[in-house]
Amino acid sequence: MRSLVVLPDDRPCAPCAPTLPPARPKGYCRPLPPARKRPKSVLWRRVRQTVAVLLVATLTGGGAYVWLRTDLPAQVRLAAQDMIGDAGATVDMRLGEVNVQGRVHAPLEALADAVGVERGDPILSLDLDGIRHRVESIGWVKQATIWRQLPDTLHIEIVEREAFARWQIGGRVYLIDAEGKVLEEGDRADFHNLFLLVGEGASDKAHDLLDMLQTEPVLASRVVNAIRVRNRRWDVEFDNGIVARLPEEGAAAAWHRLIELERSYGLLRRDIKVVDLRLDDRLIVQLNPDAEPPPPTTNTPRKAGKRT
Known part of the structure; x- marks a missing residue:
């Protein structure tokens, strides 16, 4: 078998020579490629979604129960009214006028007693729901709407019932x-x-x-x-x-x-x-006992007619 002899003129030049990787030191171990992430199963994703929905529903239902079945809303409202009333008194926003609309037959005295406010009261501390309930307890009033107009006016709009x-x-x-x-x-x-x-x-x-x-x-x-x-x-x-x-x-x-x-x-x-x-x-x-009796009828004799 003939051996291949490479003459000096046939050796590739440096620019044309292939680049070889550097020599590896002793004990070198080639690193493994990064592990591919396994896709999450559809079942696990659905389980997490179901748990999240149940958690939200539980929190919402519990909050609604506490809000509707306890006196927490009333306590929050009263605390807010006290805080707002103190703020209103601090900035000196007080009631100066009460404007009533829609009244035709409802007595003014009963309406004034139901509203139960006086000039100079802190306008932000007024219990609007309480005023509305008292006004709607008047017989003529079918519906009442109460609102404030800062800084000093209270509006009362009523709808009256119709006399039948x-x-x-x-x-x-x-x-x-x-x-x-x-x-x-x-x-x-x-x-x-x-x-x-x-x-x-x-x-x-x-x-x-x-x-x-x-x-x-x-x-x-x-x-x-x-x-x-x-x-x-x-x-x-x-x-x-x-x-x-x-x-x-x-x-x-x-x-x-x-x-x-x-x-x-x-x-x-x-x-x-x-x-x-x-x-x-x-x-x-x-x-009718007072009615006049009908005139009596007279029986007149019938005239005899000719026989034919």
């Missing part, structure tokens, strides 16, 4: 709304146009009675009184003094029956006193 009827019980007369809420005591002259409910339980059933009467608005406008008999049924009195007695059950059907009788025969224009509709199969009418 007068209610007489125990010898006293009250104004009530459609839900039976008592607005005030007394028979005021400016509300005499409202019809009168009489008897125990009449105020609670006033709204149902109105719904029934309004099925015939023309006839309903003639109703002046409605008497609750033994808290079971109604006697309805019209503007000409006629009383319609309605049954305990089926009052709406009896009212429609009266409407048809009025349309067909003008029953309520007759000289009668009472129309009793408590029985389904008959109608009982009581005549």
